[in-house]
Amino acid sequence: MISTILLQVAAASWAKIGSALCAAIVAFAASLGISKLAKYVMEASARQPEIAGGLRTTAIIVGALIEGVCLFAVIVCLLSLY
Numbered sequence: 001m002i003s004t005i006l007l008q009v010a011a012a013s014w015a016k017i018g019s020a021l022c023a024a025i026v027a028f029a030a031s032l033g034i035s036k037l038a039k040y041v042m043e044a045s046a047r048q049p050e051i052a053g054g055l056r057t058t059a060i061i062v063g064a065l066i067e068g069v070c071l072f073a074v075i076v077c078l079l080s081l082y
Contacts, residue, residue, distance in 0.1 A: 016081060023077040030070035034063050 041059040045052040 019077045019081050022080075023074045026070055026073040026077065030066055033066050037062055037066070 037059055041055050044055055
């Protein structure tokens with residue numbers, strides 16, 4: 001009986017650790033994706049300054065989509081706690 005309770009407590013703590021780790025990985029991946037996006041937009045703007053406005057608009061839209069996916073993934077990670 002006591003060993004069963006201990007196993008349940010251990011499983012719950014591992015689930016919390018896994019959820020926190022998953023949320024951290026998702027946030028890191030989103031920041032990496034947005035930084036690469038910004039890098040390539042800046043490089044393209046430097047090569048062809050006449051299309052910088054269009055690139056900026058596209059980069060803002062894509063950055064918002066990346067952030068949206070990150071938000072949903074973090075919410076799923078946090079919901080797995082309950």
